[in-house]
Amino acid sequence: NSAIAYFEEQVRLAKTNLNKEEDNLMHYNVEHSVINYDNQSKDLAITKYNLDDREELAQRTYKSAVALRRMLEDKMDIRAKIIRDNTKLLKELEKVTELNQNILEQEIFSTDTELKDNEQLRQNRTDLRNSENRISQISDNLNEYNFTKEGVGIDNMVTEWLMACINEAKTKAELKVLHERRNDILNQYREFAPVGTQVKRKERAIGIAEDTYREQLRGLSEARLRLQNIKMTTANLQIIAPPEFPLTDNGRKRLLYVVAALIGSLIFITFYFLIIELTDRTLRDAERSHRLSGLPVIAAFNGISNLKFRGFLKVCNRRAAAYSCHQLDRYLATGRPTVINLLSMEEREGKSFLAKYFADHWVSVGLRTRIVKHDVDFETNDKKYVRAQQLSDFWQLNSAEQIPDIILVEYPPISTASLPLTVLKQADVNLLIANACRLWGKNDDINLKSIKEMLGDTPLSLYLNNADREVVESFTGELPPKTPLHSFVSRLSQLGLTAKKAAVK
Incomplete structure (x- = not known):
């Protein structure tokens, strides 16, 4: 056939x-x-x-x-x-x-x-x-x-x-x-x-x-x-020995085998994910990041990797940026510009991307914001930068510009360039931007240890970029689009089994 x-x-x-x-x-x-x-x-x-x-x-x-x-x-x-x-x-x-x-x-x-x-x-x-x-x-x-x-x-x-x-x-x-x-x-x-x-x-x-x-x-x-x-050849074939069937019922033994396989699979999967959870050194979420780096996690950002909700990506990013700026408002000074340093361990951690969203939010509320970038506004190979004691030693505001309320200084990666630690210590707050999908290695602990010792009491916080949607929602709350299924899963993950969404009169 x-x-x-x-x-x-x-x-x-x-x-x-x-x-x-x-x-x-x-x-x-x-x-x-x-x-x-x-x-x-x-x-x-x-x-x-x-x-x-x-x-x-x-x-x-x-x-x-x-x-x-x-x-x-x-x-x-x-x-x-x-x-x-x-x-x-x-x-x-x-x-x-x-x-x-x-x-x-x-x-x-x-x-x-x-x-x-x-x-x-x-x-x-x-x-x-x-x-x-x-x-x-x-x-x-x-x-x-x-x-x-x-x-x-x-x-x-x-x-x-x-x-x-x-x-x-x-x-x-x-x-x-x-x-x-x-x-x-x-x-x-x-x-x-x-x-x-x-x-x-x-x-x-x-x-x-x-x-x-x-x-x-x-x-x-x-x-x-x-x-x-x-x-035509097989038309005259005759059955000599009829087929034999099992005389006993083996269904109960087969059921025991299936149950044993199910329990074994559950135990194996549980131990597999438990081992990964204990040994994995990926930042991923706020708790793991705090445990690996020892820094408080101030907020998280969704980034641009979530294709499922790409139609609501800008709305979610603006909401996450607003939450981050609200957390940083307590460090704002009066009568002088507030200096916020943006640091990262490696290149392409998202400092420029976050700085733009921060600046857009503060501008929307009437605060003048100035973004200072390395290799654009100042040179990192200059001795004035390496020996700087304050920000004005290697960067000064243009006479034609108005004095900003907030200065966002974007420094080069810690692993590839030196940082003026004295200038970092004089800042109002330092943010270490880290990709949530990256590995936190031992070299990161060594580099961070020297910076923490030099900064002393100067605030130094970790900011997760390119995090999962659930991680961002742990800071900002539920993000759009607010579908019934997503709301139910969110309440279920937080053990809100009997919670109801109703306005109080």
């Missing part, structure tokens, strides 16, 4: 491929106007040979007509002179008539004074005399030609000359048409030359597809024949 199913699928694919190749050839023939390439190319060659014969006959006729016309023109030189002189005589007569008319108009419509000064009139009279002299000369020439001996038999010669001209024009037009037809046939040759190759190629592809289709059909027929043979 598997072989039959396989060959049926292969037959279907081969049939589809064969139809595709045939349709491709059909569309190609329609596109290039090909019905039968062999017969069309043969008829085109025959047409070209017939055209060559007809063109050769037309060439002979044309050349004989041209030769006859030239011979007659040579013998009709006198007659041509007569015709030319007659044409000149008619032109001169028309010119004399026009000049007489012009002279008469000028004499009638002009005064005697105007006639004396009219240069055009004098020029017309001169031209009139010249034309009359030429007419007299042409008349004498015509009389002389009429009485010469070459003028005898000119009429028959003119008739033959006209017939020769007619034959020349006819054959010339026929040659033009034959040349156009030749160009048309040559263009058809250029078009049919690649068509033959493509047609042969497509026919070859159809032949291959057809052979494949036939082979698959043969395989399908053999598989069906084999199945039928097996059916």
Whole structure:
């Protein structure tokens, strides 16, 4: 049955491929106007040979007509002179008539004074005399030609000359048409030359597809024949030993095995997560962070990693920033700027990201906030920074800026750069920004220990960034979107089993 199913699928694919190749050839023939390439190319060659014969006959006729016309023109030189002189005589007569008319108009419509000064009139009279002299000369020439001996038999010669001209024009037009037809046939040759190759190629592809289709059909027929043979062979088989079933019921023992496996799985999973909980040194939440670092966790921030609630991400971040700023409001000084230092153990912990949200919140409540960044507002490789005793030693406010209420100083990472500990000690509060997904290693304990010893009583708190939504909600409360299911799970996680959300009148 598997072989039959396989060959049926292969037959279907081969049939589809064969139809595709045939349709491709059909569309190609329609596109290039090909019905039968062999017969069309043969008829085109025959047409070209017939055209060559007809063109050769037309060439002979044309050349004989041209030769006859030239011979007659040579013998009709006198007659041509007569015709030319007659044409000149008619032109001169028309010119004399026009000049007489012009002279008469000028004499009638002009005064005697105007006639004396009219240069055009004098020029017309001169031209009139010249034309009359030429007419007299042409008349004498015509009389002389009429009485010469070459003028005898000119009429028959003119008739033959006209017939020769007619034959020349006819054959010339026929040659033009034959040349156009030749160009048309040559263009058809250029078009049919690649068509033959493509047609042969497509026919070859159809032949291959057809052979494949036939082979698959043969395989399908053999598989069906084999199945039928097996059916006929096994039709007479008889059962010698009937099947035996278990005489006792093993269901209770099987149930014990299932229960034991369930209990063992629960114990293994519990111990697995318990070991991870006790040995894992990832910051993750506030309790674990406080246990690993020894610093109080002031707040947590969601960051940008939560894709499930990305539509409410900015709202949640603003709410978390507002909570953090409310916690920091107790450190705000009066009469001078409040300095808040942002520290981190490693790079890309999110200091700039948090500083922007803090500044936006304080600006919204009317407090001027200035963000001071390392490598932008001050250089960390300068000796003034390393030996600084106060913030003004390596950074000063621009004279054009107003004195801010809050100064957020973003320092380089503790693991890669030195920090002016004296300046940190003079700050109002120091925040250590840490990624909740990072490992808190022993080197972090060593670096933090020296900083804590130097700061003494200066507040130093840990701020978790990129924390889970549940960690942030442990500080800020439930975050949007506030769905019923999420609210129920939140109350359940805090053991609020009988709590109700109702306003007090």
